[in-house]
Amino acid sequence: MRRALQLASLGRGRTSPNPLVGAVVLDATGDLVGEGFHKRAGSPHAEVAALRQAGERARSGSLVVNLEPCSHHGRTPPCCEALIAAGLRRVVVAMTDPDPRVSGEGLARLRQAGLEVIEGVAQAEAAQLNRAFVHRVRTGRPLGILKWAMSLDGRTALPNGESQWISGPIARDWVHRLRAGCDAVIVGGGTVRADDPLLTSRGRRHPEPLRVVLSRGLELPEVARLWDSAAAATLVAHGPEAPLDRRLWLDAIGVERLEMASCEPGPLLEALAQRGCNQVLWECGPELAAAALRQACVQEVAAVIAPKLLGGRPARTPLGELALSSIESDPSWREERVLRLGADLVWTLNRASPTVPHPASGQEHPG
Amino acid sequence: MRRALQLASLGRGRTSPNPLVGAVVLDATGDLVGEGFHKRAGSPHAEVAALRQAGERARSGSLVVNLEPCSHHGRTPPCCEALIAAGLRRVVVAMTDPDPRVSGEGLARLRQAGLEVIEGVAQAEAAQLNRAFVHRVRTGRPLGILKWAMSLDGRTALPNGESQWISGPIARDWVHRLRAGCDAVIVGGGTVRADDPLLTSRGRRHPEPLRVVLSRGLELPEVARLWDSAAAATLVAHGPEAPLDRRLWLDAIGVERLEMASCEPGPLLEALAQRGCNQVLWECGPELAAAALRQACVQEVAAVIAPKLLGGRPARTPLGELALSSIESDPSWREERVLRLGADLVWTLNRASPTVPHPASGQEHPG
Numbered sequence: 001m002r003r004a005l006q007l008a009s010l011g012r013g014r015t016s017p018n019p020l021v022g023a024v025v026l027d028a029t030g031d032l033v034g035e036g037f038h039k040r041a042g043s044p045h046a047e048v049a050a051l052r053q054a055g056e057r058a059r060s061g062s063l064v065v066n067l068e069p070c071s072h073h074g075r076t077p078p079c080c081e082a083l084i085a086a087g088l089r090r091v092v093v094a095m096t097d098p099d100p101r102v103s104g105e106g107l108a109r110l111r112q113a114g115l116e117v118i119e120g121v122a123q124a125e126a127a128q129l130n131r132a133f134v135h136r137v138r139t140g141r142p143l144g145i146l147k148w149a150m151s152l153d154g155r156t157a158l159p160n161g162e163s164q165w166i167s168g169p170i171a172r173d174w175v176h177r178l179r180a181g182c183d184a185v186i187v188g189g190g191t192v193r194a195d196d197p198l199l200t201s202r203g204r205r206h207p208e209p210l211r212v213v214l215s216r217g218l219e220l221p222e223v224a225r226l227w228d229s230a231a232a233a234t235l236v237a238h239g240p241e242a243p244l245d246r247r248l249w250l251d252a253i254g255v256e257r258l259e260m261a262s263c264e265p266g267p268l269l270e271a272l273a274q275r276g277c278n279q280v281l282w283e284c285g286p287e288l289a290a291a292a293l294r295q296a297c298v299q300e301v302a303a304v305i306a307p308k309l310l311g312g313r314p315a316r317t318p319l320g321e322l323a324l325s326s327i328e329s330d331p332s333w334r335e336e337r338v339l340r341l342g343a344d345l346v347w348t349l350n351r352a353s354p355t356v357p358h359p360a361s362g363q364e365h366p367g
Numbered sequence: 368m369r370r371a372l373q374l375a376s377l378g379r380g381r382t383s384p385n386p387l388v389g390a391v392v393l394d395a396t397g398d399l400v401g402e403g404f405h406k407r408a409g410s411p412h413a414e415v416a417a418l419r420q421a422g423e424r425a426r427s428g429s430l431v432v433n434l435e436p437c438s439h440h441g442r443t444p445p446c447c448e449a450l451i452a453a454g455l456r457r458v459v460v461a462m463t464d465p466d467p468r469v470s471g472e473g474l475a476r477l478r479q480a481g482l483e484v485i486e487g488v489a490q491a492e493a494a495q496l497n498r499a500f501v502h503r504v505r506t507g508r509p510l511g512i513l514k515w516a517m518s519l520d521g522r523t524a525l526p527n528g529e530s531q532w533i534s535g536p537i538a539r540d541w542v543h544r545l546r547a548g549c550d551a552v553i554v555g556g557g558t559v560r561a562d563d564p565l566l567t568s569r570g571r572r573h574p575e576p577l578r579v580v581l582s583r584g585l586e587l588p589e590v591a592r593l594w595d596s597a598a599a600a601t602l603v604a605h606g607p608e609a610p611l612d613r614r615l616w617l618d619a620i621g622v623e624r625l626e627m628a629s630c631e632p633g634p635l636l637e638a639l640a641q642r643g644c645n646q647v648l649w650e651c652g653p654e655l656a657a658a659a660l661r662q663a664c665v666q667e668v669a670a671v672i673a674p675k676l677l678g679g680r681p682a683r684t685p686l687g688e689l690a691l692s693s694i695e696s697d698p699s700w701r702e703e704r705v706l707r708l709g710a711d712l713v714w715t716l717n718r719a720s721p722t723v724p725h726p727a728s729g730q731e732h733p734g
Contacts, residue, residue, distance in 0.1 A: 152670050152714060153686040154521010162693060290678050301676065303519050307702050307716050309668065311657050311689030319520040322678030326529060335674050335710065343702065345714070347519060349674050 001094055001122045004066050005129055007037040007046065013205050014040045016183045017276035019133035021046040023065040025054035028089070033057040041276070045070070047079040051086050059087040066094040066126040068119075071106040080109045090116040094126030098134040132279035135299060141269035142277040146289055147178060147302040148318040149344075155310035156286075156318055161194055163316070167304045170342035178302065180204035183277035184235075186268070188288040189215035198225045199283065200232050208232035209281070212272070214288065216263040218246035227253055237271070239263030265292040290320035300350045301333065307343055368461055368489045371433050372496055374404040374413065380572050381407045383550045384643035386500035388413040390432040392421040395456070400424040408643070412437070414446040418453050426454040433461040433493040435486075438473040447476045457483040461493030465501040499646035502666060508636035509644040512667040513656055514545060515685040516711075522677035523653075523685055528561055530683070534671045537709035545669065547571035550644035551602075553635070555655040556582035565592045566650065567599050575599035576648070579639070581655065583630040585613035594620055604638070606630030632659040657687035667717045668700065674710055 007022025015021075015038050023046040025034035034057075036049025044052075047069050051058055069079035069091070083091060091110055096119065097103045107117050127134060132143040149167040150156050157163035167175075179185055180201035191197060192213055199211045211226050211234040218238050226234045236250055237258040250257050260267050265288070272280060282292050292298050303318070336348040374389025382388075382405050390413040392401035401424075403416025411419075414436050418425055436446035436458070450458060458477055463486065464470045474484050494501060499510040516534040517523050524530035534542075546552055547568035558564060559580055566578045578593055578601040585605050593601045603617055604625040617624050627634050632655070639647060649659050659665050670685070703715040 148520075150521055152668070152716065153515075154517055154684050158691055158693070159688070160692065165695070286678075293676070293678070301519070305672070305714070307700060307714065309660070309686060309689065309700065309716075310691060311653075311660070311686040312691075317521050317684060319676060319678040321526070322676065324525055324677060324679075325527065326525070328532070333674060333676065338707075338712065340705075345705065345712075347672070347674065347712070349519065349676075 001064055001066065001092065001126075003032075003035070004046075004064050005094070005122065005125055007035055008066050008129060010037050011039055013181045013183075016133075016278040017041060017136070017273075019067055019130045019278075021065065021067050023047045023050040023063055025050045025058050025088075026062045026064070027054070027057045028060040030062075033061065042075050045076055045079050048076070048082050051082055054086075060089045062090040062092060063088050064092040064121075066122075066129065068093050068096045068103070068106045069110070070097070070102075071109045072102060078106075080106050080113075083110060084113045084115065088115060090118065092118045092121055094120070094122045095130075098130075098137045100138075136273050136278045141266070141273050141297065142183065142280045143300070144269065144280055144282055144292060144298045145178070145182065145300040145302060146282040146292060146298040147175065147304070148283075148289070149175075149304040149306065150318055151306055151308040151310040153309050153311060154317055155312065157194075157316040158310055159312040161316075163195060166308065166310075167306045167344045168342045171304045171306070171344040171346065174339070174341050174346060175304070176200075176202045176204055179209055179281055182209050182279045182281040184210040184212050184272055184280040186212040186214060186280055186282050186284060188284045189213060189218075189220055190285045190287075191283070192220055192224055192226060194285075196221070196224050196226075197283070198231060210235055210272075210275075210277070212237060212268070212280075214238075214263060214265070214268055214284075216241060218242040218250065220246070220250075222249075227255055229254060237263065237268050264295065265297040266295040269297050286317055286320040289318065290322055293319070293322060298351070300336070300348060302346055302348045304341070304344055304346045368431055368433065368459065368493075370399075370402070371413075371431050372461070372489065372492055374402055375433050375496060377404050378406055380548045380550075383645040384408060384500075384503070384640075386434055386497045386645075388432065388434050390414045390417040390430055392417045392425050392455075393429045393431070394421070394424045395427040397429075400428065409442050412443055412446050415443070415449050418449060421453075427456045429457040429459060430455050431459040431488075433489075433496065435460050435463045435470070435473045436477070437464070437469075438476045439469060445473075447473050447480075450477060451480040451482070455482060457485065459485045459488055461487070461489050462497075465497075465504045467505075503640050503645045508633070508640050508664065509550065509647045510667070511636065511647055511649055511659060511665045512545070512549065512669060513649040513659060513665040514542065514669040514671070515650075515656070516542075516671040516673065517685055518673055518675040518677040520676050520678060521684055522679065524561075524683040525677055526679040528683075530562060533675065533677075534673045534711045535709045538671045538673070538711040538713065541706070541708050541713060542671070543567075543569045543571055546576055546648055549576050549646045549648040551577040551579050551639055551647040553579040553581060553647055553649050553651060555651045556580060556585075556587055557652045557654075558650070559587055559591055559593060561652075563588070563591050563593075564650070565598060577602055577639075577642075577644070579604060579635070579647075581605075581630060581632070581635055581651075583608060585609040585617065587613070587617075589616075594622055596621060604630065604635050631662065632664040633662040636664050653684055653687040656685065657689055660686070660689060665718070667703070667715060669713055669715045671708070671711055671713045 004022040008020040022037040027033045034050040034054030071080045135143040213236045333349040371389040375387040389404040394400045401417040401421030438447045502510040580603045700716040
């Protein structure tokens with residue numbers, strides 16, 4: 001299973017809206033005869049790839065996979081039928097499908113066909129690996145990561161607005177890699193106006209994450225690096241109040257628009273889930289960040305802290321109003337890790353996301 | 368020398384205005400025959416204590432000490448004469464006296480009396496151990512440490528003013544130990560009004576550090592824990608504009624007052640140096656902290672960071688206006704260390720303080 005999880009992780013950042021899946025096939029004597037992982041949406045599922053490699057040697061063997069094989073027709077035929085057709089004797093699975101509508105169906109189909117099914121092996125690691133997919137399936141929204149860079153006195157910019165280069169080159173490279181693991185990167189109009197960011201992974205992800213601007217009234221600069229679609233695709237989401245001339249301008253320069261009934265983080269994430277995003281990165285200013293937190297659109301916080309002192313009463317800080325009444329009133333953040341990045345640190349917190357329930361069917365673990 | 372430095376550090380927090388000094392005596396065959404350290408101002412110097420323990424066995428032996436022995440009469444007779452009288456053959460010294468007016472005089476006196484003198488052994492460690500003393504002697508001001516506790520989004524309080532318990536019990540205990548290494552703890556009137564702090568080391572230092580309030584106009588609460596002199600002594604420093612009735616009130620409740628020509632961090636530190644403070648801790652609000660930084664009254668910054676998100680535009684942040692024009696314009700802070708304190712981190716930066724110059728006399732190191 002450890003090898004299956006390792007294989008699964010090779011698809012990181014490219015499989016959305018699908019999960020990360022890896023599979024290995026052992027022959028009847030326990031020798032490894034096939035490996036596969038899901039490379040991108042539309043390409044063969046991990047199980048099929050591993051079975052292809054194994055060929056006839058899969059007969060009476062075992063298949064180990066980190067997620068319950070599918071029993072329904074999607075872009076590819078159901079994996080369960082391929083497993084049964086290959087003549088496998090046993091299937092080992094880490095976790096069931098997180099979609100409660102189909103969870104357990106694949107395993108039931110395999111058992112029905114006479115295969116031995118072992119489930120729950122390394123379930124916690126498997127749930128962690130696919131936490132973004134699981135979150136999206138269960139909530140209808142992609143997992144949200146909120147990232148900011150600040151000085152040791154909690155400032156994201158000087159009073160004069162200067163905000164570039166708070167963190168050093170190693171931390172900036174880390175941010176590019178963070179983007180590479182996300183399907184979209186979201187900012188507000190203020191960030192476009194103040195920083196003119198590029199928001200790409202600098203080639204670490206193909207295609208680059210979708211760059212998303214959430215802008216109620218489309219008060220956006222005529223010239224911005226985000227409008228250059230050669231670097232990456234950009235989507236501008238706006239509210240019904242956006243003036244017609246600004247809409248026409250965006251259409252004219254070839255930037256995709258999305259009109260939403262209300263220009264808020266929650267509806268935006270629902271729209272992005274429907275476009276196949278499992279995980280998004282918020283790289284926005286304090287007011288939008290606070291709104292995203294208040295609307296439960298952030299499951300992970302990554303604060304890059306630089307050993308600098310910026311000071312200044314009007315200087316920008318990471319978060320706007322959260323409406324907390326006491327310091328203990330939002331205790332739901334857990335430390336994930338502290339990383340050293342050159343002179344800087346990044347401190348990551350996460351919020352418990354919906355956990356994968358145990359199968360409620362009373363099926364026993366034969367293993 | 369390592370043992371001498373170790374002995375010296377046993378006096379930490381109690382020797383001001385004197386330095387930390389430790390000494391060991393070896394007999395003519397190199398066996399350890401005496402140890403001593405400076406326990407507090409007015410008590411015997413380390414060299415004298417070590418020689419007392421060694422007695423006659425010091426004759427033709429060596430004395431190892433982290434600071435140049437004194438050649439002048441202070442509260443105690445000059446150590447040089449005691450070293451010469453003990454019949455030592457050799458003296459090993461880590462660093463010369465930082466006071467340029469007397470630096471090298473003690474070593475010259477010893478050489479003049481025919482003793483072999485080796486200097487500069489572990490000089491960097493010795494300078495680090497006594498950096499507060501060295502800073503005070505060279506600048507006329509105690510070394511300043513600025514400490515704050517903040518959330519991961521850089522807030523020191525909620526918008527409603529709640530600021531207690533941002534950090535956890537282990538970090539708070541660390542702050543008590545930090546206070547125990549300081550001769551005074553300084554706050555502004557705003558902190559007294561908002562937090563009513565106790566500002567003691569909770570018994571880790573005897574006597575407790577002097578609690579200092581810097582308050583231009585003496586707008587201070589009638590009742591405050593700082594006015595209870597049973598816990599520790601308190602000094603209120605104010606400017607010439609302080610109203611007479613507030614002065615009389617402080618005198619009446621028995622709190623010591625200090626009128627300064629200008630109510631600013633720099634003059635306060637000069638007054639505290641004259642009272643024998645080598646090291647002080649700033650535990651003040653953002654405006655006083657920024658003023659202390661601008662007036663070069665801070666050589667070390669200790670930021671306690673808690674994994675909490677407080678948010679809020681009007682919430683308090685650690686530092687007021689520093690008048691920086693670019694992020695690279697104050698690059699003089701160096702990381703000292705990052706410590707884990709339970710769920711919290713403390714990140715310490717320091718600023719290069721005046722270094723101890725090599726003796727300019729052209730004396731050769733015989734060692």
